[in-house]
Structures are given as C-alpha cells and as structure tokens.
Amino acid sequence: xxxxxxxxxxxxxxxxxxxxxxxxxxxxxxxxxxxxxxxxxxxxxxxxxxxxxxxxxxxxxxxxxxxxxxxxxxxxxxxxxxxxxxxxxxxxxxxxxxxxxxxxxxxxxxxxxxxxxxxxxxxxxxxxxxxxxxxxxxxxxxxxxxxxxxxxxxxxxxxxxx
Numbered sequence: 001x002x003x004x005x006x007x008x009x010x011x012x013x014x015x016x017x018x019x020x021x022x023x024x025x026x027x028x029x030x031x032x033x034x035x036x037x038x039x040x041x042x043x044x045x046x047x048x049x050x051x052x053x054x055x056x057x058x059x060x061x062x063x064x065x066x067x068x069x070x071x072x073x074x075x076x077x078x079x080x081x082x083x084x085x086x087x088x089x090x091x092x093x094x095x096x097x098x099x100x101x102x103x104x105x106x107x108x109x110x111x112x113x114x115x116x117x118x119x120x121x122x123x124x125x126x127x128x129x130x131x132x133x134x135x136x137x138x139x140x141x142x143x144x145x146x147x148x149x150x151x152x153x154x155x156x157x158x159x160x161x162x
Contacts, residue, residue: 055130058130060089065122067085067104078109084104100124112148
C-alpha cells in the first residue's frame with residue numbers, strides 16, 4: 001500500500017497527479033452500497049406503484065450518468081474514457097433495503113474506482129429523491145469499493161466480514 005498522499009504537493013497544496021507516463025491497462029472496479037427504508041416504501045418500489053415512475057430504472061440511468069461525470073464533481077479525479085458501466089439492484093425484503101452494485105471499466109492510465117463509487121452513491125440518492133415524499137427516514141450506507149483490478153497495484157478484493 002502506498003504511504004504518501006499523491007494528490008498533495010511538496011508544499012501541502014492540492015494537485016492533480018500526472019499520469020501521462022503510465023501505461024494503458026484494462027481496469028475494472030466494482031462498488032456497492034445500500035439504502036434502507038420502511039417496508040411499505042420497498043413494496044412500492046418493488047411493485048412499481050410510486051407516482052414518479054420506475055424508481056430502479058431511473059436510479060440505474062442516474063448511476064451510469066454519475067459514473068460518466070465523476071471528474072466534474074471530484075476535484076482531483078481524472079476525466080477518463082469509460083468503456084462500460086453496469087448497475088445491479090437487489091431488493092432485500094428481510095432488511096427492507098435496496099442493495100446497489102456498480103461495475104465500471106476502462107482501458108487507460110488511471111483507475112476507475114471513483115466512477116464506480118460515484119455511480120452507487122448517485123443511484124442511492126436517486127432512490128431517496130424519488131421516495132422521499134413517502135419516507136424521509138431512509139438511510140444510505142456502506143458505500144464501498146468491493147473489487148478493483150488493473151494498473152500497477154494489481155487486484156484488490158474486499159473481504160466482507162459476515
């Protein structure tokens with residue numbers, strides 16, 4: 001694991017890292033997170049009976065758009081060429097939650113972790129936005145990197161504790 005903060009210069013000021021000399025490699029990152037809600041809210045999402053429309057379809061589109069626009073909101077994040085984004089939503093009736101997974105890929109000089117994380121965050125926020133009229137107590141939580149591969153640092157795989 002790298003010990004230095006690469007986005008800080010020798011004077012302690014922010015900088016965008018120069019990745020120009022790095023080799024292009026295939027890079028993939030998978031992120032996950034959850035949004036917890038009242039059981040009645042989850043049922044309305046599942047049944048598609050919210051007046052605003054199909055919540056998960058809109059959240060899927062929002063997540064993909066967020067991945068594509070990550071560098072516009074994360075100051076030191078490079079604008080990268082994204083080769084693909086996949087979103088997955090799992091309805092968990094027992095926990096009264098929607099679990100969100102985003103997988104993003106690129107062939108380039110820098111990683112795609114931020115794009116996957118941003119996709120999950122914005123998808124969860126979209127679900128919140130579409131359901132807040134009936135449930136303001138929703139909780140967005142546990143947004144995390146699950147897996148990344150490619151680049152000099154190789155593979156990272158989160159070991160979840162059950």
